[in-house]
Amino acid sequence: MSLLKVSNLSVSIDSEQGEVRPLAKVSFEVRKGETFVLLGESGCGKSMTTLALMRLLPDGGRITQGSVQLDGEELLALTEAQMQGVRGGKLAMIFQEPGTSLNPVLTVGTQLGEVLRLHRGLSGTAATHEAVQLLDAVGINEPAQRLHDYPFQLSGGMKQRVMIAMALAGQPSLLIADEPTTALDVTIQAQVLKLLAELQRSRGMGMLLITHDLGVVKQVADRVGVMYAGELVEIADRAQFFSAPAHPYSRKLFAALPEGRRDAGRLATIPGSVPPLTTAFKGCRFTERCPARHARCTEVAPAWHAAPSGQQVRCHLYDPAVTAPVAAHSDDSPATTPEVRAPAESDTPLLEVRELRVHFPIRRGLLQRTAGYVKAVDGISFSLRAGRTLALVGESGCGKTTTGKALLNLTQASSGEILFGGQRLDPHRKEGWQAVRSDMQMVFQDPFGSLNPRMRVADIVEEGLLALGLESDKGKRRARAEAIMLQVGLRADMLDRYPHEFSGGQRQRIAIARALAVNPKLIVCDEPTSALDVSVQAQVLNLMRDLQQSLGLAYLFITHNIGVVEYLADDIAVMYQGKIVEYGAAQDVLRRPQHDYTRTLLAAVPRLQSLAAEQQ
Amino acid sequence: MTAYLIRRLLWAIPTLLGVNVLLFALFFIVNTPDDMARVHLGVKRVTPEAVERWKAERGYDKPLFVNDKASGGEKLTDTVFFNKSVRMFALDFGRSDDNRDINYEIATRAGPSLMLAMPAFILGLLAAVSTSLFLVFVRATRLDVLGVVLCVIAMSISGLFYIIGGQYFFAKVLAWVPISGYQSGWDAWRFVILPVAIGVIGSLGGSARWYRSLFLEEINRDYVRTARAKGLSETRVLFVHVLKNGMIPILTGVVVVIPSLFLGSLISESFFGIPGLGSYTIDAIQSQDFAIVRAMVFIGAALYILGLILTDLSYTLVDPRVKLK
């Protein structure tokens, strides 16, 4: 029984760059009681699909063709007033950012009550009673008290639970969840996903879930639709999809995943980037990046075909009428030659940290006396040898970024010892730091915030050389910058451009080039790939591994992503509430976690294969 | 909260002291009492005796900071700085240069000032908020464009023209209200209604446009999308969700001027002959009565600082997220 039937849905948005077509003839259906997952990287049109279903497109956006049927009722034919009856009623939605999606100045009770009154006609004590029931159902403690709370008084996970309760309040038959856990920590993500699955089962709802995370797909999906550049390219049952992804793009997504690839060498990447949606497409939209493309792909847009494993694919490879290329091609699997890890590891540690503490004072009272401390980093010790990677793993707020900054004295440590190359660095004194500035560098998380938009790439890359007085000759500086650009896989002529002309992945390469310019021995990498799509993440991880091997760099890799850790780390330190709770060789920590928190953390990560299974 | 308040009030003291020192420097050091006397007595052909007499009558003949001739504590208190500046902290403003009691004048003139400033403030706020809400409601239509264009034109016209034009048209041509003057008690409304209306209209363009942009900013936020996804009507989204958030910067932004309403409005009062503090100040400026100007500056600064404190307090009232520590 199909609950939601979307056919040929197309959307167009007027923008300054011309007409953008984020959705082109998207068709799929969600059956009663099933979870259908739309999977895709950023900019593929998956969020736009949900907004089009709700008829909440941004200004300038309109549905150009298609039909959306919910329970047999055509939503696109409804008047706006009728549609308001559907929104929040039969068709409810939750969003990615629980932090901003709730009205900050209305209480939880008021916001829940609005839905109950509008869609259920409840008010007064009946509404309160129902609201309490709902909050209870989404796992919120003391629900009656929480009704009087404002959103800012709740944690991120709690806010998302309230969002879910609000969505459930109208007793929807279909729940749309747009990246509901992306903004949450792994452990919270696991809880919320579990909750959604339970609620869906107990209420018999259909669910349309949007995600970019293959792990989440594996955990919750009944069926999957893969989106690329505004089109659906593959629709499959979960089992089919995970056993044999059919579309070349889907296969690339799997191959680009770092998890479980410790010894597999380089990750597969997808060359190029998603084409802009202002393009007038002629052939297949994936052509330019496809390893299996042939002449027909650029000419004719592919139709839906059945793959051998049963799923629907929009790819010429599966066209029974065309026999030319073999459907099963092999070039998209990762390089199989395991590389030898650089053995140039010396015995003396490059960096040694002893009992490092970073405490921020809390001031209170009339005279703003220090009433206590936020112990962001509370006595951690570790060491790192040249050419090795230490992963500092933990959830948000555990102090891992503060640790990274304290190592470079970008945040002043309160106490502790930092020894770099045997030299003791005192956080309270300026001397000594300038000398190691060229040895220790940092790469940041946000590729958009870490490059000064007002400076040319050349000035960005050369900044360190200039500031540290390493190269005073203008011509030589330029030559060095050009060499480094090539080293990170960019072109020398890009030096004269501004950051905004580059994609996220390219910017992260520029950020790495900036750090490399001064010949560092250690790079602190603060979640350098977490803002990137999987395929781009693979490019950056490959680059980092190459650089480590050729230059003997040591990385302190700060991350929450266990997959990346598996791929890159030699050692792992797990941080929790400012302390290192577990520290050891990567394989030991991942396979035989000792501390409870490590176990919880590892268990919460949605994975394609369990770690235990890999061991066998 | 209490600790916060006390701290803020304590902070006000150095600020006021700064104001006081700045004023003292301007009035007594950059410009000496001798200069003042000469300006008042006419620049040319002033005998030194006349200057001395003028200064003695007004207490400007004492030393600035330390009086060596006095004894004990009076060494410090019997000085210009103490009498003219420090006493202001005790709200003792002394006598004006034409020898009238400034405190008395302030007490009698605050009433008429408030009669004009208070309604103009409240009605102006109401008018601006409702106009901007209307423009937001019809946003991206021709009505909205027209409204914004009118707002820009309205704010490009000097306030003086509103006053002159309004006075000419309603008081002189139509003779609906008296041209100027004031009566206390209930009859005051006849004198106040025109300046109030002009005050409201004169500020409408700028404020309405500013509030409109505040509301529009709110409309693009995530919680508005959530509210729409709940199936709420556009009216409810606007008047409950957006209004409540948009009013926070508006309310907290206007709180700062509330205490200063006592000072009245300079131009209006003098055009309409309302005996408030505004026209008092203007007259003092025009007759170069430095004592009154100093007093009004000090009061104005004190009221502004009070306004800043009230602004912080108002945040805690209208925004549940703000807790003062």
Added chain:
Amino acid sequence: MKPVVLISDALFFLLIACSLIGLWYASRKEHLRRAWHSVLADRVAMGALAVLLLFLGIALLDSLHFRRALEPAAGSTNSEVHYAVELDSVLDVLLHDVKEHKEKTYSAPFAHTLFERQTVERPDGTRGREFPRLKYGAAHLKNPETDKTADLVQQALRGVAVAGAVWLALAAFISAGVARSQRKPFLAAVSATLRGCTPLAWDGLLWAAGLLLLVLVPLLLMADSYHVFGTDRTGNDVFFYALKAMRTALFIGTLTSLVTLPLGIAFGIAAGYFGGWVDDAIQYVYTVISSIPYVLLIAASVLLMQAFIETHGAWFDTPAARADARLVALCAIIGLISWTSLARLMRAETLKLREADFVTAAHAFGVKPLRIMSRHILPNAFHIVLITLVLDFSGLVLAEAVLAYVGIGVDPNTISYGIMINGARAELARDPMVWWQIAAAFIFMLSLVLAANLFADAVRDAFDPRGRTALRRRRRVVA
């Protein structure tokens, strides 16, 4: 003839030189070029720009000053040349006739007689009260009662014809430029230009210029033989005064920024970047200054400045120099008082930028604070400076009028809109009313402020498209 550069002239030229350097710099910086391009692609902004450029031209002409050489006194053998005490500007020369056509007292626009009856001595020796003919206004007509309308229509038509010709020349010139840059045939370029299908909104500029020409050219032509905006109490041509007042308005609006920008930028960034006691000190200073009501602080300072100038009258060799000193001092005072709001905005933006990753990256290289502030913070906060500049301009022009009313504005001998409005108060009370002086001030001020506001809006939209920084026009004066 001896050129004279007043202080304000010098500062104004300095400001224009700075703006030209700024434009040259902007043309080399890609993000600035893009933002300016989107300003100029806006039809309304281009129209406003045309108005502003015209007014700027008038102010410039009125800023080239000189002292006329006097005829040597009869019988004087001394070869030394003496110069007139009065200053002339190029604008005065261009509008020489209008300037010199002084009547006895009030006369209405396009009138041929004075506005009020005067006691005159008739040719036959009797005395009586009548409306005497003007010395210059409509003096070329024998029977103004019958001929004036025809003459006015004829002159107006001639003006329209001239305006049309100038406009066509301008349109052709712009189209030729478009044709060259877009490699189109000339006629296609003309059509594209007029329909607004060019990257920059030349049509906006052309239509605004057309409107201005259509109004101003006939007025200028007629100004020789009529007083198009009447005359004031002492018989001066009001149209001439309204044009002269443009310089004062523009000066107040722009020279002030020579003081506010350096102070606001330096203190704002320093407070935000260094924090700690530097921040406390700067915040203290600007809280003190901004806690004093704006008008009162200006009043206090201006009163003192006035007393100062009065006691040091010997410093200024001409009344014009004295009035000019007062204008410059007024700008300086307003600037010293109003840098605080820019500083506050810059501080807030710096606090944000200080935490940006690219600044942290610069710290990781040990980049010096001064360099971080100039290379990383200022360029990323510069849109605030620019927007504040254009938003403040119109506020300052309006403030001038109010200050002049209160008696703390420019020197009473300076020609300014504030002084004109101030004088109009008494004129409106007369019966019948003398309305043309205030009408002229109203029209010219509204055109200037409206154009400035529209242009400022376009600049703000282009440089801060998402309205990230809460910038708004500050209400400067309590009305």
